[in-house]
Amino acid sequence: MQILFIAVATAIFGELRIVPFGWEFRFGLGSSMFFLLLLLMNNVPMLRTGVVTGMVVVLFRTLTGRSFIIEPSLFWEVLVTHVPAMFYYIAFAFGMSRIPKQFFQSRLFLLGIIVTFVDFYSNMVEIGFRKILIETTSLSLTEWMTFLLVACIRVFFVIGLYANIILKQLQAVHFEQQKRYEHTLSVGASLYSESFYMKKIMDEIENLTLSSYDHYRSLKKERLYAHSKHALSIAEGIHEIKKDAQRIRAGLLKLHNDTELNNEMLLSDIIDFVIRANQQYSKWLQKEIEFSCHLHVNYLTSHHLLLLTALNNLVANGVEAIEGSGSVRIRVSEQRKMTIFQIEDTGEGIKEGELPYIFVPGYTTKYDQRGVAATGIGLSHVNNIVEGFNGEITVNSIEGEGTSFVMKILTAKLKVGE
Structure with a gap:
């Protein structure tokens, strides 16, 4: 599906073009779009994508060409004039497939230099096939230098656009991670502060338990057995509350420890x-x-x-x-x-x-x-x-x-x- 999308988008944007030499060779946005989509969808098989894109571009140009629309019987003649463009995309995709994937992320300037020459070479392949299939005039040195200059401009323009897209994506990811971290930090702080407050309550319960037990022993010493028994019951009840508080605090601390927070x-x-x-x-x-x-x-x-x-x-x-x-x-x-x-x-x-x-x-x-x-x-x-x-x-x-x-x-x- 991604391959078909790349092919169709390239064919459509290829119609935005200039024809510098008076014959069917063109400088269009199709090659720029093809390069940009290969950068953004670099998991697709490059060579296969180049073949499919070349075929779709040739068919699209043939069916939308003025000559075919006026005279449909000229289909094969029109098709032959556009076939060399297919070899541009195949050659370009082959060159892209030989570039290490890490260049797409961390070495963009070097990538731009390499792709400039890949683009220049792909244009040479297309022109070579045009000479074989169609008789065309030879290009001068100035025209070849124009090829190289145009290749350099559009390659680095696409890389600049690609870098901006990647930067926006990274900023969005960073913003989302920052929000998640702040939420985790807020939850962690709340849990930890509640456990801190619970510890203070437990200390007070402990003091109250000791006081109740001392009161029980005093009453027992004075042989007030009924009252001492009641005091002991109170002390035991408070002790049970303390154990419940300990379990709650342990749960709060576990929840706090399970949150992904920095220690400092x-x-x-x-x-x-x-x-x-x-x-x-x-x-x-x-x-x-x-x-x-x-x-x-x-x-x-x-x-x-x-x-x-x-x-x-x-x-x-x-x-x-x-x-x-x-x-x-x-x-x-x-x-x-x-x-x-x-x-x-x-x-x-x-x-x-x-x-x-x-x-x-x-x-x-x-x-x-x-x-x-x-x-x-x-x-x-x-x-x-x-x-x-x-x-x-x-x-x-x-x-x-x-x-x-x-x-x-x-x-x-x-x-x-x-």
């Missing part, structure tokens, strides 16, 4: 991801928000998923706080062996009376259009992540002007090799 990321790549994600989020919210980044330190970190979660939460809060249009600025610097992440927005700000409670789990000032409150765990989760690094997070806000969050974490806790 540069801070600059983390910030780029956060900005791209929130640019899409702001468009979804129909807000015009300008994002900017000032990166004064950059290094590899293996804790990229936790940083992604924390920074994405803070930037998303900034996006949500802005009405209509505004800006969000991210600044990353290093002072006194501390990496400092500063996120500033030009949103509505936080009321002074609410500032002491914003990191409390469950506290929220966000309500949807139905008046349903948000979960209120976003900032508390960020706070837990920062505390997990033994860092600190502070907030400054002026109502009506904007908010600034500052996370400070020891560089040694984040940087690979420290």
Whole structure:
């Protein structure tokens, strides 16, 4: 099917031509189209394609020729005048079949030089058969040089077009891979942050289990057997909850490990991801928000998923706080062996009376259009992540002007090799 497509396309485009010598030899777009399609469909058998294309071109030119249309009885005479063109395509396809396939991808300039001479040689073959089948005048040196020049121009024009097509395809593939990677990274960050949060819950459950068991022993020591038995039952129940939580966390970690993620990321790549994600989020919210980044330190970190979660939460809060249009600025610097992440927005700000409670789990000032409150765990989760690094997070806000969050974490806790 591909061979037939190449043959028909070549025959049609071959009608866009000039006839420089006054006889049936022509410079047309057919040869350029033939070359381009051989590059794009280089898995077809070249020689067979050349034979089929040559036959289709000859038949097409014969049946659409003016002489045949005026006088159909001249079919064989018209056919003979076009037969030499078939040998051009056979010779060209044979030459293409001798070129290593890797030249089609990585050595285009050398390919252009080789194909220029293949094209020139194929024209010589066609003219040779014309001399055998039809009496034609000999060509001068100037005319032969014209052949070579035309061959060079059209070959490199086609290679330029081919390179542009390949570049567009690579860009499309890269864009698709980038989208897939960002989605995987987002899912991985969510899974990892949830497992991190689950670990904190498990630690609290463990402490509660120990407290319940201590309470059981105290009651038993005081011979309050009924109460001690009840306390033991509570401790056992809490212990079962802990085991369920362990199974859930193990499942989350397995899902996270199954995602194809790099073990390390540069801070600059983390910030780029956060900005791209929130640019899409702001468009979804129909807000015009300008994002900017000032990166004064950059290094590899293996804790990229936790940083992604924390920074994405803070930037998303900034996006949500802005009405209509505004800006969000991210600044990353290093002072006194501390990496400092500063996120500033030009949103509505936080009321002074609410500032002491914003990191409390469950506290929220966000309500949807139905008046349903948000979960209120976003900032508390960020706070837990920062505390997990033994860092600190502070907030400054002026109502009506904007908010600034500052996370400070020891560089040694984040940087690979420290």
